[in-house]
Amino acid sequence: MRDEEIVAAAQVICARLRVLLGEDAAGVEERLSALLARAVVDVDAVIELLGRREETRAAMREELARVRFVPRDGPPGFAAVTGLGDPAAPIFYRCGECGYTYPVFEVGEPVPASCQEGHGPLVRVE
Secondary structure (H helix, E strand, C coil): CCHHHHHHHHHHHHHHHHHHHHHHHHHHHHHHHHHHHCCCCCHHHHHHHHCCCHHHHHHHHHHHHHHCCCCCCCCCCCCCCCCCCCCCCCEEEECCCCCCEEEECCCCCCCCCCCCCCCCCCEECC
């Protein structure tokens, strides 16, 4: 879960606290409202506060289940790669006669028909 989803669920629960907790809602509502009013919400504190009572834990599970399957970024089925990718190792083609080596860095990059001396086709080095 992303922090934004947890905060959104907590806001929905805050509006329902009187129904969930009855007379006990006042203190929880005050603390939760104060946490949610901050410029940067302390998500851990929100989770800790709502996790103290079974009613609010159940409401949190319910709200988070609603957002769990919503696509976050990009079209449905798209999964962004996390972190930075490492460059792939180049593929080398070599002339069997003179040893000339040609590196290929990208898939689909054309390979010369022969070495610079014109000896013949370059062969992929395994």
